Amino acid sequence: xxxxxxxxxxxxxxxxxxxxxxxxxxxxxxxxxxxxxxxxxxxxxxxxxxxxxxxxxxxxxxxxxxxxxxxxxxxxxxxxxxxxxxxxxxxxxxxxxxxxxxxxxxxxxxxxxxxxxxxxxxxxxxxxxxxxxxxxxxxxxxxxxxxxxxxxxxxxxxxxxxxxxxxxxxxxxxx
Numbered sequence: 316x317x318x319x320x321x322x323x324x325x326x327x328x329x330x331x332x333x334x335x336x337x338x339x340x341x342x343x344x345x346x347x348x349x350x351x352x353x354x355x356x357x358x359x360x361x362x363x364x365x366x367x368x369x370x371x372x373x374x375x376x377x378x379x380x381x382x383x384x385x386x387x388x389x390x391x392x393x394x395x396x397x398x399x400x401x402x403x404x405x406x407x408x409x410x411x412x413x414x415x416x417x418x419x420x421x422x423x424x425x426x427x428x429x430x431x432x433x434x435x436x437x438x439x440x441x442x443x444x445x446x447x448x449x450x451x452x453x454x455x456x457x458x459x460x461x462x463x464x465x466x467x468x469x470x471x472x473x474x475x476x477x478x479x480x481x482x483x484x485x486x487x488x489x490x
Contacts, residue, residue: 332431338427345420347375351414363399370395422449442487457481 319328370392377388425445435441447468453459457478464474 331436335427338430342420342423342427345416345423349416349420352409352413356406359402360406363402367396367399369407370399411455415458418452418458420448421452423443426450 318433319325319332352485355457374389377385406446425448429435429441429445450459450462453462460481461474461478464477469477
């Protein structure tokens with residue numbers, strides 16, 4: 316059975332079906348990227364946990380002695396711990412990134428389902444339901460804000476510019 320596509324169109328060819336395929340591709344790429352990123356971050360997290368434990372042991376041993384070299388070791392341990400805090404902040408930014416990508420992936424999948432269903436495609440109520448479903452998945456205030464601005468008709472550039480300005484004011488928690 317030959318599948319109608321833009322490369323080999325026939326009487327069954329549909330721009331909606333092509334749109335659905337392209338959106339499914341975007342979802343698959345996002346999901347694959349997140350999986351690969353999660354694997355890397357898991358490896359880094361394990362390494363940092365091990366390093367932090369070793370630094371604590373070294374620092375404890377150095378504090379038991381009260382000579383000049385021991386004080387230098389404690390200072391170096393403190394410096395390493397400080398650098399680890401910076402890395403932990405980077406992990407938090409990665410966590411925000413994966414949350415957003417997950418929301419995008421689920422939103423695209425829900426949009427694909429709507430576009431692929433001729434019964435729902437031309438029904439404004441179904442589009443409202445989809446928008447509310449997407450909005451309800453958001454966990455970060457910045458996502459809600461971006462959603463509202465986009466639904467009000469702001470351009471992507473305007474929304475991104477305003478979001479970047481407000482993001483610089485957000486605090487990152489250290490864990």
